[in-house]
Amino acid sequence: MQNPVTPRTLYDKIWDDHVVKTLEDGTSLLYIDRHLLHEVTSPQAFESLRAAGRPVRRPDATMAVADHNVPTSDRSQPVEDPQSRLQIETLEANVKEFGVPYFPLRSRQQGIVHVVGPEQGVSLPGMTIVCGDSHTSTHGAFGSLAFGIGTSEVEHVLATQTLLQKRSKNMRVRVEGDVAPGVTAKDIMLSIIGRIGTAGGTGHVIEFAGSAIRKLDMAGRMTLCNMSIEAGARAGMVAPDETTFNYVKGRPFAPQGEAFEQAVAYWKTLATDEGAHFDEEVVLDAAEISPSVTWGTSPEDVLPITGTVPRPEDFADPAKAERIRRTLAYMGLEAGQKIAGTPVDVVFIGSCTNSRIEDLRAAAAVLKGRKVAEGVRAMVVPGSGLVRYAAEQEGLDKIFRDAGFEWREAGCSMCLGMNPDKLSAGQRSASTSNRNFEGRQGPDGRTHLCSPTMAAAAAVTGTLCDARDLLEPTMAEGAA
Amino acid sequence: MEKFTRLTSVAAALPQENVDTDQIIPARFLKTIQRTGLGKHLFAGQRYDAEGNENPDFVLNKPAYRKAGILITLDNLGCGSSREHAPWALLDFGIRCVIAPSFADIFYNNCFKNGILPIRLPREQCLALMEDASRGENARLTVDLEKQEIHRPDGEVISFEMDPFRRQVLLEGLDDVAQTLKNHEQSIREFEARPSRAWVPSTKQSGRPQSVIGAKGEQA
Ligand code: SF4
Numbered sequence: 001m002q003n004p005v006t007p008r009t010l011y012d013k014i015w016d017d018h019v020v021k022t023l024e025d026g027t028s029l030l031y032i033d034r035h036l037l038h039e040v041t042s043p044q045a046f047e048s049l050r051a052a053g054r055p056v057r058r059p060d061a062t063m064a065v066a067d068h069n070v071p072t073s074d075r076s077q078p079v080e081d082p083q084s085r086l087q088i089e090t091l092e093a094n095v096k097e098f099g100v101p102y103f104p105l106r107s108r109q110q111g112i113v114h115v116v117g118p119e120q121g122v123s124l125p126g127m128t129i130v131c132g133d134s135h136t137s138t139h140g141a142f143g144s145l146a147f148g149i150g151t152s153e154v155e156h157v158l159a160t161q162t163l164l165q166k167r168s169k170n171m172r173v174r175v176e177g178d179v180a181p182g183v184t185a186k187d188i189m190l191s192i193i194g195r196i197g198t199a200g201g202t203g204h205v206i207e208f209a210g211s212a213i214r215k216l217d218m219a220g221r222m223t224l225c226n227m228s229i230e231a232g233a234r235a236g237m238v239a240p241d242e243t244t245f246n247y248v249k250g251r252p253f254a255p256q257g258e259a260f261e262q263a264v265a266y267w268k269t270l271a272t273d274e275g276a277h278f279d280e281e282v283v284l285d286a287a288e289i290s291p292s293v294t295w296g297t298s299p300e301d302v303l304p305i306t307g308t309v310p311r312p313e314d315f316a317d318p319a320k321a322e323r324i325r326r327t328l329a330y331m332g333l334e335a336g337q338k339i340a341g342t343p344v345d346v347v348f349i350g351s352c353t354n355s356r357i358e359d360l361r362a363a364a365a366v367l368k369g370r371k372v373a374e375g376v377r378a379m380v381v382p383g384s385g386l387v388r389y390a391a392e393q394e395g396l397d398k399i400f401r402d403a404g405f406e407w408r409e410a411g412c413s414m415c416l417g418m419n420p421d422k423l424s425a426g427q428r429s430a431s432t433s434n435r436n437f438e439g440r441q442g443p444d445g446r447t448h449l450c451s452p453t454m455a456a457a458a459a460v461t462g463t464l465c466d467a468r469d470l471l472e473p474t475m476a477e478g479a480a
Numbered sequence: 481m482e483k484f485t486r487l488t489s490v491a492a493a494l495p496q497e498n499v500d501t502d503q504i505i506p507a508r509f510l511k512t513i514q515r516t517g518l519g520k521h522l523f524a525g526q527r528y529d530a531e532g533n534e535n536p537d538f539v540l541n542k543p544a545y546r547k548a549g550i551l552i553t554l555d556n557l558g559c560g561s562s563r564e565h566a567p568w569a570l571l572d573f574g575i576r577c578v579i580a581p582s583f584a585d586i587f588y589n590n591c592f593k594n595g596i597l598p599i600r601l602p603r604e605q606c607l608a609l610m611e612d613a614s615r616g617e618n619a620r621l622t623v624d625l626e627k628q629e630i631h632r633p634d635g636e637v638i639s640f641e642m643d644p645f646r647r648q649v650l651l652e653g654l655d656d657v658a659q660t661l662k663n664h665e666q667s668i669r670e671f672e673a674r675p676s677r678a679w680v681p682s683t684k685q686s687g688r689p690q691s692v693i694g695a696k697g698e699q700a
Contacts, residue, residue, distance in 0.1 A: 020671040021664060025645045029664055031671050033680055041563065043513035052657070060682040069511060083511035090513050101683045122683055134562040134586060148586055150564035152593035152656065159657045162668055198498060199556045199582065232559065234585050252686040255679060263679045298498055319554075323497070416507040416561075425530065437502045437560060439525045 007273035009170045010239050011205045014145040014270065018128045020162055030165045033127035034139075035157045036113050037064035037100065039091040040418070041132030045155035046094040056098040057161045063122050064095045064102045067112045069418040072381050072408040075106055084419065098158075111384020111410035114138040114352035118222065119384055121251025125240035125267040130157055135352050135434065136235075137228040141221035142248070143240030143270055145205070148229065168234045169203050169279040172272075174210035177286040182468040184362065185220030186354060186432070186451035188212065188284075189227045190292040194302030196282060201233030204280060207272060208238050212286035218247040219358035226353045227434050230299040239271040293430075293464055294449040295339050296327040297438050303339050305454065305466045311335040330438060331446050332426070340465050342448075346429040347378040347459040348441070349405075349452050351415035354432035355383030359452040360391050364399040366456035366470050372404035373462030379406040379421070381413040405459070417442045430458035482595045483653035487576050488622040489549030492539045493610035499553045500560035501587060505569040507561075518565055519572030540573070544616030550623065552579045552610050554603070558587025567594045577623050579630075581606050592646050595653060597625060599640045608632075625651060 008016070020029040035058075042064070049056070056062060069084040071077075079085040088105065095102040103109040103116060110116070114135050117123035123139040129146035130136060132154040139146035153163055173192055193200075206228050208221070216224070221238045228236025238244075245264050248254045255263045290304035303309070309328065312321040312335060328335055333342070349355070349363050360382065372378045380400050382388035388410055391397055397407050414421040415433040423429055423445025432455050436447040448464060457467035509521040527538045534541045540548065551570065557580035558566060567590045570578065576596055581603045583591075591598040601609070612619045612632055622631040625647060630638040649656070671677075 017676070021667045023645070025643065027645055029660070029667070031668070034683070040510050044515050044564075047513070048657075054657070060684045061680075063683045081511070087511055087513060120686075124681075127680070132562060132564075134560070136562075148562035150562055150567075150586060150590035150593060152564060152590065156657050156660065160660045160664075160668065161672075162660060162664070164656070164660070198559060199584075202556070202582065202585065232556070232584065253681060253683060255681050259679065259681070266679060319497075416502075418507045418510060435502070435560065437500050439506055440502050443506070443525060443530065 007276040009272045009276045009278065010143060010207055010237055010270055011145060011168070011170055012276070014126060014128065015167060017126070018145070027164050027166055029162050030128060031162055032130050032157050033061060034117070034123060034129040035062045035161075036117055036122070036129065036131035036136070037062065037091070037154070038068055038113050038131070038133060039066040039087040040068045041151050042094065042154055043087065043090045044151050045132070045158055046098065048155050049098075049158055054159045056100060056158045059099040059101070061161060062100045062158070063117065064091060064100050065110055065113050065116050066091055066105055068412045068416065070105060070411040071419055072411045072413045072421060075409050081420070108385035108389055111382070111387065112352045112355065112412055114222075114226065115355060115383030115387065118142065118218070119251070119386060121248055121254030124248060124254060124263070125244055126270055130163065134229045135226050137233070138222050138226040138352055140225040140228065140235050140237035141218060142244055143237060143267065145235055145237065147235040168205045170277065171201060171204035171206045171233070171280040171282070172278040173206055173208050174281070174283045175208070175212040175286050176210040176283065177212055179212055179286045179289055182291055182453065182471055183289050184451040184453055185216055185223040187289055187292045188286070189224045190294065190299070190302045190449065191284065191289045192282070193227065193231045193299050194292070195284065196231055198230060198298055198300045199232040201228060201231040204233050205235045205237065206231065206233045208236060209272070210283070213238060214241065217358060218243060219356040222356070223353055227299070230434055240267045291451065291454055291467055293339055293454060294436050294447075295331065295333060297330055297436055299434065299436060299449065301327065301436070305340055305464065307339055309333050309335060309337050309339055332428070340463070342464045343428070343462055344376060344430045344448070344458050344464060345427040346423060347372070347376060347455050348381070348414045348429055348431040348433065349379070349455050350381030350383070350413055351433035352383065352412075353434045354452050355381060355387065357387050357390050359432065360387065360396050363452040363456040364396045366453055366460065366467060367403040367405070368399050370403055370460045372459045376459055376462050378404060378459040379408055379414070381408045381421070382410050384410045403459070414441050416440060417445070423447070430455045430464060481593070481653045481655065484576060484595050484597050484625055484650040486622065486624045486626065487549055488620050490545060490547065490617060490619070491550035491552055491609065491613040491621050492545040492548035493613040494539060494551065494553045495610055497554040498556045498559055501558055501563050501566040502560055504558070504566040505563065510563060510565050515568045516572055518569035519574070522569040522573045547574060549574055550577045550579065550621055551575050552606055552613055554606065555581045557583050559584035562586045562590075564590045564593070567591050567596050571596060579606060579609060592650060593656065595650065597623065597650060599623070599630070601638065601640060605638055
């Protein structure tokens with residue numbers, strides 16, 4: 001424990017409140033409030049638990065859902081792929097045997113674990129939250145410490161509800177001012193990654209702060225924290241405020257009534273103290289952020305949509321020049337070309353980065369009354385069954401379908417190409433997901449990361465383009 | 481978990497930065513419920529062509545490196561997904577030690593949990609070891625965890641830093657879970673009983689029907 005008068009960061013406070021014990025070498029045994037499970041990274045952990053004859057210590061702090069390789073087409077049929085089916089059935093058998101709460105595949109609450117946790121109020125401010133999945137950082141949007149772990153650590157948490165951890169360093173990324181119309185949380189985050197690089201946050205937990213962040217809704221904050229891992233950080237977080245409390249209030253698994261008020265009183269104490277120390281600090285001017293898109297195979301290969309693809313010869317470092325040459329070849333782009341106007345084959349709106357109702361609304365605003373360009377396959381994969389349902393209530397599904405989008409069931413889908421939704425070799429996508437690694441969306445597929453607004457615009461024009469040109473004039477002028 | 485004390489082996493060099501976990505083991509091979517058998521899919525994207533034939537230019541397909549026990553890369557090894565399938569695939573192939581100037585956090589942790597020793601070395605030293613590795617069978621490296629040393633084939637010794645706790649875990653091949661339960665059960669119980677933790681709700685009790693979440697008109 002630190003001296004109480006020392007100003008502390010949000011991260012420091014949550015850390016301190018969860019240390020069970022600090023060991024001689026400075027490692028801490030950290031208590032875990034929420035453990036989320038999915039089908040891909042949990043089977044081996046349950047298997048070891050069973051082999052050792054150990055129970056799940058706190059099923060009441062655990063929640064499971066299948067998302068990674070579930071089909072997002074017809075749910076009335078059994079899962080076709082035998083291996084995917086086995087993973088899902090294994091999860092179902094495990095949650096039953098160990099008494100872990102679970103949202104079944106055919107329930108409306110099923111969806112991507114990082115959408116479901118917040119939506120259900122399972123993920124709350126001030127908590128430590130882990131999951132065998134790197135994008136667990138998403139939940140940090142609530143002012144929690146949320147990070148991804150490996151399967152051995154999943155087993156450790158199942159058995160002990162703790163993890164052995166070393167304290168990370170504190171980094172603050174402040175985004176100040178107002179973003180221009182048509183610029184979204186995704187553009188802010190891509191710009192941050194473009195600035196600090198994919199290893200920029202290594203060893204750190206990033207706190208996102210500044211007036212532009214405070215103005216974001218929870219969906220935007222989740223987008224931001226989601227991609228902290230693409231900046232190399234252990235976790236990302238945003239201090240909880242009224243926006244957070246309003247979102248959490250009334251969610252099924254959130255504290256209710258009096259208990260909620262008490263929790264809010266505690267959550268309010270978590271914000272970083274004036275004068276707290278950050279090991280690194282980065283400041284961005286929101287006004288300078290443009291709608292952005294990636295051109296390469298690393299999330300740091302970011303350009304404003306008005307930009308041009310780099311030329312290898314502009315880099316003095318031969319290794320860097322070589323990487324750019326190789327990346328251009330993989331992506332099928334010419335050095336120095338404008339990124340706008342690049343034709344796309346597939347548009348994917350989904351993933352734990354951008355599949356919430358707010359994201360679907362943003363995409364639908366562009367698509368209303370328009371059609372998907374000829375030859376483009378466009379799909380929407382809502383983050384959860386509830387998002388899908390809500391969108392249907394609002395008539396968004398009709399806008400998407402009328403435009404020519406496939407309207408699918410919830411899951412990870414083309415974000416990682418584990419289920420049948422994949423790019424084929426050489427195909428190019430505009431994707432609202434978070435990773436553009438080689439082969440991520442299918443072997444030899446080419447991924448351009450962007451916001452839902454930009455992805456929708458790409459669907460309409462059939463090329464990467466500046467979504468602002470398609471937005472309502474009133475919005476482009478900032479009246480909306 | 482198998483102990484790691486000392487390893488003498490051929491090293492394979494992959495002189496790339498940001499060797500991510502999607503490269504180490506592409507997602508299409510994650511549909512397993514076991515830890516073993518992933519070695520044949522290690523670096524599948526680079527190791528095999530679209531028909532599944534071996535790409536003869538990829539380092540692990542060259543005769544000298546088919547039994548490599550050490551892998552050397554450039555910065556940010558293991559970035560990307562948290563999949564422990566990455567170290568499982570390395571281990572199943574036979575790699576027990578990975579060397580790079582820097583590692584992504586989760587991958588670095590995952591290595592220790594599987595008896596793989598990850599070593600951080602300055603870039604110049606990694607390049608020097610890659611140079612050794614390029615000599616194939618004739619140039620074996622010895623990694624000694626006890627002494628925290630790497631012995632190059634020319635006799636030069638490079639020492640490396642290692643967290644003492646993690647070193648011990650590897651040296652003894654300890655099972656983390658058993659250790660925690662044995663040493664800390666009492667502390668965990670005391671922590672759970674703290675009054676300040678009373679606000680944390682259960683995931684077993686839903687406060688209200690769930691079908692209405694996210695509908696229009698809801699706050700949020
Ligand atoms: S949507 Fe993509 S990034 Fe998110 S959890 Fe699923 S696979 Fe991982």
